[in-house]
Amino acid sequence: MSEKTSISAKRQRADQKGREAEAQAAQYLMLQGFEIVGERRKTKLGEIDLIARKTGLVVFAEVKWRARKADLATAIDEYRLARVAAAVEAVAHEYAGPDDDIRIDVILLSPGSRPDHIENAWMP
Template sequence: MSETRSPEQRRDADSRGREGEAEAAMWLVGQGWRILAERVKTKAGEIDLIAQRSGLVAFVEVKWRKHSSDLADAIDERRLARVARAVEIVAPDYASAGEDIRIDVILLAPGRKPTHIENAWMPFG
């Protein structure tokens, strides 16, 4: 993506991102997860979704792309490290009963089933 996007392009990208996050949240609920929070902002960055299921809290990065062929480049170590820094800040607020935690990624593209990558990053390992 270009770093010199117009305000309209940034608004469109933000809107598509929000739609992708809503789609991912609905998919997770269908998989038995409970959504605890959406778009949690920290000084280190934003966590798209926080979900809980049977003793586990997942901090989820959602990536939506117009073409499924672009999903391979949607997530990288730098992006996951930013999410991990944000998780370190808020994990005690969401995993306060001794739940296990992990960072997951959900990849979305039109006409394709969501791809759920579990344990994409281990922030406290």
């Protein structure tokens, strides 16, 4: 297998794990009473993994999955959250009404662990 093929296969596996993690996070949010209204919403400024709403609240969620729970500590940083926040700013009006609160959350996932849901992860 060439190095290029190996990198491509690795990216495909990572993308698949990311999709599985997003599905798991969506299920978690639905159990919390949210309706999923958007997935993998792309903007010129970045991508929002999940958009969920319940009465009076719209959550824009960044989902991170790592094979080891210990690696989740470095999965998200201010730079990544700033990109999500910029993307949210570009599309929030499409999902939130004038009386809705908006929140940017992070959901961290790893095998064998409950989701770690960080509410209001971005507060500039």
